Amino acid sequence: MAEVHEITKKETVFSFGKEEKKLLSDPINDNNPITVQVLGVCSALAVTTLVDKAIVMGLAVIFVTALSNLFTSMLRSYIPKQVRMIVQLVIIAFLVTIVELALKAFNYTIWKELSVFIGLIITNCIVMGRLEAYAMANSPWKSFLDGIGNGVGYSIILVIVAAIREVFGKGSFLGFKIIGPTAEYALNTTEISWLGWYTANNLIILSPAAMFIIAIIIWVHRASNRKLIDIS
Amino acid sequence: MHSTNYILRFTIVMTVVVAFVLALMVSGLKDIHILNESVYNKKGILSSVSGQLGKDISTLSEIEVGDIFSKQIEQKVINVKGEELTEAQILEATGGTAKKAEDLDLAAEAKKPEAEKLLPLYVFTDAKDQKKYNIIYVRGKGLWDEIWGYITLSEDWNTISGQAFDHKGETPGLGAEIKDNKAWYGQYTGKKLYNQNGDFVSVSAVKGGIKVADHQVDAISGATITGNGVNEMLGRGVKYYEAYINKNKSNDTLNIQ
Numbered sequence: 001m002a003e004v005h006e007i008t009k010k011e012t013v014f015s016f017g018k019e020e021k022k023l024l025s026d027p028i029n030d031n032n033p034i035t036v037q038v039l040g041v042c043s044a045l046a047v048t049t050l051v052d053k054a055i056v057m058g059l060a061v062i063f064v065t066a067l068s069n070l071f072t073s074m075l076r077s078y079i080p081k082q083v084r085m086i087v088q089l090v091i092i093a094f095l096v097t098i099v100e101l102a103l104k105a106f107n108y109t110i111w112k113e114l115s116v117f118i119g120l121i122i123t124n125c126i127v128m129g130r131l132e133a134y135a136m137a138n139s140p141w142k143s144f145l146d147g148i149g150n151g152v153g154y155s156i157i158l159v160i161v162a163a164i165r166e167v168f169g170k171g172s173f174l175g176f177k178i179i180g181p182t183a184e185y186a187l188n189t190t191e192i193s194w195l196g197w198y199t200a201n202n203l204i205i206l207s208p209a210a211m212f213i214i215a216i217i218i219w220v221h222r223a224s225n226r227k228l229i230d231i232s
Numbered sequence: 233m234h235s236t237n238y239i240l241r242f243t244i245v246m247t248v249v250v251a252f253v254l255a256l257m258v259s260g261l262k263d264i265h266i267l268n269e270s271v272y273n274k275k276g277i278l279s280s281v282s283g284q285l286g287k288d289i290s291t292l293s294e295i296e297v298g299d300i301f302s303k304q305i306e307q308k309v310i311n312v313k314g315e316e317l318t319e320a321q322i323l324e325a326t327g328g329t330a331k332k333a334e335d336l337d338l339a340a341e342a343k344k345p346e347a348e349k350l351l352p353l354y355v356f357t358d359a360k361d362q363k364k365y366n367i368i369y370v371r372g373k374g375l376w377d378e379i380w381g382y383i384t385l386s387e388d389w390n391t392i393s394g395q396a397f398d399h400k401g402e403t404p405g406l407g408a409e410i411k412d413n414k415a416w417y418g419q420y421t422g423k424k425l426y427n428q429n430g431d432f433v434s435v436s437a438v439k440g441g442i443k444v445a446d447h448q449v450d451a452i453s454g455a456t457i458t459g460n461g462v463n464e465m466l467g468r469g470v471k472y473y474e475a476y477i478n479k480n481k482s483n484d485t486l487n488i489q
Contacts, residue, residue, distance in 0.1 A: 049404040080234040080242055087246065094250045098257065105261045108268040109290075115401070169405055202454050205405025 014141055023145040027153035034157040034214065035221045036228065039125040044158055045210040047117050051174050054162035056110050058155025060103070060118060062148060064095045065127050069147030071095075072135040079136075088131045089122070096121045126154055161213050169204030271297055274334065277305075279396035280367055280382035281356045283421065306355040307333035312346055314475030325350055338380070342371045351472055356384070365393060370469025375457040377401040379410065379465060385425070389481045392435065395420045397462065407458030419449035425470055432474065434467040 033039045040061075047057045068091050072079070079087050100118045103111040111118070121127065130150050135143040166172055171179045179198045203209055222228045234242075271294045278300060279289045285300070292300075309317045309332070319331055325348075330336050333352035341350055354367040364387055371380040377400035384394035395417055397410040409416050423435040424446045433444075437451035437459040451459040470477075 078242065080239040082234065083239055083243060087243070090246060090250055094254065097254055101254075101257050101261055101265075105264040105268065108272055112272070202405055206403070 020142065020145055023142060024149040024152070027146075027149040028156060029153075029225065030227050032153045032157065032221070033126045033129075033150050034154055035218045037126075037129070038218075039129055040154055041214065043117055043120060043124060044154075044161060044214060045207045047114065048158055048162040048165055048210050049169065049205055050113075051159060051162045051166050053110070053113055054158045055155075056103070056107075057114060057117065058151070058158050060096075060099045061121055061124065061126070061154055062151030063099060064092065064121050064124075065130055065151040065154075066144055066147035067095050068092050068127055069130055069135040069143040070140050072131045073138060073140040073143035076136050084136065085128075085132075088128060092127050092131075093122050126150055157214070157217065160217065161210055164213050165204050165210060168201050169209070171198060171200045267294065270334065274298075274301055276396055276398055277354055277367060277382050280384045280394045281365060282396075283394050284356065284358050284365065284384075301334075304357050304359060306357070308353040308355065309333050309336065310351050310353050310473070310476050312349055312351070312472050312475060314477075314479045316476075317350065322350065338369065338371065339378070342378075346472070349472060351476075353473070353476070354382075363387060367394075368470065368473050370465045372461050372465025372468065374399050374402045374410075374461040375407050375455070376403070379458065379461055381410075381462075381465065383420075383466070383470075389477045390424050390426050392420050392423050392425070399458075402458050403455070406452065406455040409452050409455060410458060410462060413452070416450075416452055423447060423449065432470070434463070434470060436463040436466075 027033060031037065034041060034044055043057065048054050068088070071091050072088055075087070096119065099121070100111070103114070103118060130147060134146045138146070163173065166174075167178065171177055274297050275289050275292065278285065278292070278297065282289050309322050311317065317325070322330055322332070326336070330350075333354060336350055336352055338352070344350075352369050356365040356367060357363070358365065366385045366387075366389065367382050368385065369380070369382055371378065373379065379397060379399040379402065381395060381397040383392055385391065386393045397417055399408060399411055402408040402410065404412075411417075420435060425432065425434060427433050427447070433447045435447050435449060438448045439451045439453070439456075442448045442450060
């Protein structure tokens, strides 16, 4: 019996079953960090003006949540409980600095545009929240998947908000003009094109608009997902 | 519960490991970072003559940028008195950190008192008709942080024939339009810094319609403070170059005639 038990245990180290799938899918829908837990809203308001910025930011956060979860979980039995938060913070800061240095070396323009917000991933509540709530008590593999799931859950909302803001605020998507006058920007309104009458709405570019958009997404999400309907 | 001894050992080992890896990464990527930064700055300068080059500057590779820079651009450093500095003088004034205009620490120069300021001046030669354009540098404050720009002046040292603004942290969609919105900054092309009597008027962004065609552009709605910053920056920034401009204006104008 003992032998059998050992074999199954070995197999489960990198297994990908129902539980692991749930780790990935849960944060995307039922337990989304932004719309359900309402964490990490600060950066969701700030870096969602353009889709390409949101994508890079999302990738950076996925990298940081996944690896910080992995490292913390690997070290979880060695981390002294009294200073665990500081240790977690060092791990997060370490990874964020790596992201920042790499981005500065390989995509300088995006780095320049995101500038301070990459550094601010350190203070993103999602990262720290996952370390405290999950990685400190679970195996490295599961923690890694949980990190990916939460990073993706965050990025999806980020990209949705950015898409809405870029299309209605700038009339473009990923830098390509799609609605509004075809010439560069609003000053040239002589050209009549498909939806050429649309004037880019500057209000959408400002942070308060992101607040409303996120609130609407939360509303739609909660109304459409039966598990999230508050019965009380 | 872990002992204090263990906590100390754990934190020290961890910090040392993290610091070591990061230090390794920083020194490993240092060359690429410096190169990226200089290419970015050079692209900023070239953007102000993108009309003359007829190219989209953002798509140029670092080799192309370096090529244009070495063949078509002459670098000068001047001071507010209008004197051109030699390489030795530049080295002395910057404490050995800069040899040419492109090496200048422009943020530091902006903080110096007026008399000690070193001003970069780039002279661009159009490959097609060998016309010379003078690119001056201006720097000021926007709403959130610093803004700066390169202004290209034609041979008469008066007509603006190109411009490129940049900023550190203006609001995307509002203040950041000074860099992103071609329809806005393109308005500066063809405007004049001096009026017919030769007095300095500068070019200002104004609201409610342009009244003086040569010296005004339409402001960005919703970005009043950034717009005022651009006006202030241009007015003050060009003044620094005035002595040099006056010195060269007469010569160059004579040459044209």
